[in-house]
Amino acid sequence: MNIKLLAIGKTDSKPLQTLMDEYMKRLSFYIKFDLEVIPDIKNAKNMSEAQQKQKEGELILSKIGPTDQLILLDDKGKEFTSMGFADELQKKMNSGIKTLVFVIGGPYGFSDDVYKNAKGKISLSRMTFSHQMIRLFIIEQIYRGFTILKNEPYHHE
Ligand SMILES: C[S@@+](CC[C@H](N)C(=O)[O-])C[C@H]1O[C@@H](n2cnc3c(N)ncnc32)[C@H](O)[C@@H]1O
Numbered sequence: 001m002n003i004k005l006l007a008i009g010k011t012d013s014k015p016l017q018t019l020m021d022e023y024m025k026r027l028s029f030y031i032k033f034d035l036e037v038i039p040d041i042k043n044a045k046n047m048s049e050a051q052q053k054q055k056e057g058e059l060i061l062s063k064i065g066p067t068d069q070l071i072l073l074d075d076k077g078k079e080f081t082s083m084g085f086a087d088e089l090q091k092k093m094n095s096g097i098k099t100l101v102f103v104i105g106g107p108y109g110f111s112d113d114v115y116k117n118a119k120g121k122i123s124l125s126r127m128t129f130s131h132q133m134i135r136l137f138i139i140e141q142i143y144r145g146f147t148i149l150k151n152e153p154y155h156h157e
Pocket of ligand 1: 105123
């Protein structure tokens with residue numbers, strides 16, 4: 001299985017990008033992982049929230065292949081412990097999925113079409129984080145999940 005993280009808008013913070021690069025490097029020892037960034041929508045300032053979500057949704061769905069499994073990062077999604085998330089990653093690998101795609105929404109979240117095409121929604125907290133910061137948090141949790149599956153001394157219960 002490969003994992004892809006799809007996000008909207010370039011990371012504008014260098015320290016955040018440095019941390020993401022560090023965890024993506026660590027993660028690459030366990031699995032093929034790609035971050036794909038969809039460029040910010042042009043003229044978003046002249047769009048309503050709904051129009052921006054719709055446009056971002058079209059771009060997100062255009063990046064999803066027919067055999068990809070789409071999981072949304074959503075503060076109203078299912079919550080896991082890190083151990084539970086590691087189990088979930090193992091189940092996904094066992095189920096023969098070729099590419100598991102985690103998607104982070106734009107500043108206003110996802111369009112209805114994106115929700116309709118998703119296989120699941122996961123929440124990293126009931127609190128809302130910025131669409132930039134959540135990238136680092138999910139990358140670190142995926143990395144943590146693999147260290148749990150490999151019994152490596154990164155995660156401590
Ligand atoms: C600023 S938030 C959007 C908030 C928007 N009101 C909504 O309803 O989704 C931008 C994106 O960050 C991600 N995100 C933010 N907080 C999250 C959390 N606690 N768990 C999972 N994803 C989160 C989601 O993908 C969300 O679409």
